[in-house]
Amino acid sequence: MGHTMRTTIIRAVAALSLAAAALTAPTAASAYTDPAVIAVTPSVATPGGVATFTTDRAPYLGDEEIVISVTGGAAKGITLASVATETNDSLRSQAVNGALATPVRFPTDARGVYYFTFTGVRSGVVLHSSVTVTPAGSSSAPAKGGLAVTGFDGGSTAGLWIAGGTLVVGGGALAVGSLVRRRRNQGS
CATH class of the missing domain: 1.10.287 (Helix Hairpins)
Structure with a gap:
């Protein structure tokens, strides 16, 4: 040779x-941790139902505006529980003393897992969460705060x-x- x-x-x-x-x-990405943990109540939502996203601490600035992005089937039909919107890009919420407290209403045809990203307009703080929507009476995995579970463990x-x-x-x-x-x- x-x-x-x-x-x-x-x-x-x-x-x-x-x-x-x-x-x-x-x-x-595996080393990243969200600056706060998001809890979703109830942990498994139903079509047409409301799930409320709250944080365990106040990662945002005062009463900062929060931009919400949602990915999932029929995500454009998701609205804030108190305000109807036409697209998922226009969802906005308000932090309360820096903490997240946002109820979200799912459309009646919602099914599957929805991934949420909450971004503070001034602070730039980004939080992630997901929730599974199943018809009433179905069993499913509960919602998770923090990064979405993806890839390999x-x-x-x-x-x-x-x-x-x-x-x-x-x-x-x-x-x-x-x-x-x-x-x-x-x-x-």
């Missing part, structure tokens, strides 16, 4: 090792960590073996 071929293989293995290390590194990524570690160790072993062989060849 020629010198150029060995160098190409070593570079390819090193690139794969770096890629594996980058893929297995923790992401910034730590238990389901164990295989990726092992594979990534194996690639990193294998790449390092090939690089060391190549250096030893190169020094041996130069010494003869």
Whole structure:
């Protein structure tokens, strides 16, 4: 095997090792925590029903305006419980002494999980929550405050960590073996 071929293989293995290390590194999103916890009452909403979002502390500035963004099926039909709106982009609420206390009414055809983002207009504070809407009498998972649960959990990524570690160790072993062989060849 020629010198150029060995160098190409070593570079390819090193690139794969770096890629594996980058893929297995923790992401910034998993390190983020909301500045307050949002509670949703009731924890499972019903179509046409009202769920109230409240915070455990006051992350917003005084009586700051809060912009609300909602993602989910029929999200454009969601209104604040006291004010009807036409689109989900126009939902606004008001913090009370810096705390969130926002009742939201779901449309009668609401179904599934709805993801909420509450953003303070002046402070820039962003809070996340989700709620599951199911017909009355159905059982479902309760709503969650904080970041939406997405992607993989730590238990389901164990295989990726092992594979990534194996690639990193294998790449390092090939690089060391190549250096030893190169020094041996130069010494003869």
